[in-house]
Amino acid sequence: MPIGGGEAALIRRYFHTLTVQRHGVELGVGDDSALLDVDGEGRLAACCDTLVADVHFPADIPPEALGHRVLAVNLSDLAAVGATPSWVLLSLTLPEKDPAWLERFSDGFKTLADRFGVALVGGDTTHGPLSVSVTALGWVQGATGLRRSGARPGDGVWVTGTLGDAALGLALWQGRGSGVLSGDPAYLAGRLFRPEPRVAAGQALLGTASAAIDLSDGLATDLSRVLEESGVGATIQLEALPRSPAFIAEGGSEAQLLHGGDDYELCFTLPPLEEAALAHLRERVGVPMTRIGTIEATPGLRGEAGDGTVSALNPAGYDHFAGEA
Ligand code: ADP
Numbered sequence: 001m002p003i004g005g006g007e008a009a010l011i012r013r014y015f016h017t018l019t020v021q022r023h024g025v026e027l028g029v030g031d032d033s034a035l036l037d038v039d040g041e042g043r044l045a046a047c048c049d050t051l052v053a054d055v056h057f058p059a060d061i062p063p064e065a066l067g068h069r070v071l072a073v074n075l076s077d078l079a080a081v082g083a084t085p086s087w088v089l090l091s092l093t094l095p096e097k098d099p100a101w102l103e104r105f106s107d108g109f110k111t112l113a114d115r116f117g118v119a120l121v122g123g124d125t126t127h128g129p130l131s132v133s134v135t136a137l138g139w140v141q142g143a144t145g146l147r148r149s150g151a152r153p154g155d156g157v158w159v160t161g162t163l164g165d166a167a168l169g170l171a172l173w174q175g176r177g178s179g180v181l182s183g184d185p186a187y188l189a190g191r192l193f194r195p196e197p198r199v200a201a202g203q204a205l206l207g208t209a210s211a212a213i214d215l216s217d218g219l220a221t222d223l224s225r226v227l228e229e230s231g232v233g234a235t236i237q238l239e240a241l242p243r244s245p246a247f248i249a250e251g252g253s254e255a256q257l258l259h260g261g262d263d264y265e266l267c268f269t270l271p272p273l274e275e276a277a278l279a280h281l282r283e284r285v286g287v288p289m290t291r292i293g294t295i296e297a298t299p300g301l302r303g304e305a306g307d308g309t310v311s312a313l314n315p316a317g318y319d320h321f322a323g324e325a
């Protein structure tokens, strides 16, 4: 089965072939960001991601969280190719003109943009069901950029941060009734609403990691994309999957670790010779990085339990057009 039979097949059928063969397109449709050689010195990275109310976020999300999130998910796609974010364009489709909402939304957007030194240089504003979209541009200096296709047998499989927090945060948020979340649930909701794009980690992995992707649709689905693009397989150790103290305290499940979306951590592969370099790099970046498995020649993704039992792991992440021909 191709990954994400619906959405991925749709893109392949109608848009992959639409690309003109043009000089300078180093990486086009199919990776986290495109990489464009525009001046021979560095590469321009470009991506765009849209968030639709009640599909990508609960409609009652705090507006500042939505402003943060729409930018963060795009900076995460730039991080996945190792780019430094520079410019963004913002498209808004709004059901009404609500100054208080717009104030809070733009605050959330601006605070994150300021932190990464990103300039808003354009966009579009229309009337309709709530949906927000960002196009982000960044630079990859002096290196070819990370991509999904470079994993080789023997490489380690690594992830930044912890997994499953956003999925558990969403479950707690949706089950909160009218109550406000505090303590561990608030941390988990923060991971959902205010993901931290791993920009410094992506930059640091340039020239070290053999492949990378950001985790938007769940580890099993996104890692399977790397495996498919690289023509390899992998076995991951289920007990090695990194869990936050809040995830453990609130009883997060293995399904949330493997299939929960929206973590926006990076998953990358690392040749054995680079492991020593990673120890330094990890300290410099200040983000935990955990080895969770090994790339193998046999295609497919497998999970090894604590008792040594190995079973196939099927991608079960969100697909917008799953089940449609
Ligand atoms: P991500 O989750 O990393 O944002 P997506 O799953 O949204 O990636 O998209 C997969 C790939 O398909 C990306 O390279 C994206 O740029 C490309 N893509 C998605 N939709 C279209 C489209 N309508 N036209 C051209 N390329 C597209």
Ligand code: MG
Residues within 6 Å of the ligand: 032, 076, 077, 080, 213, 214, 215, 216
């Ligand atoms: Mg991505």
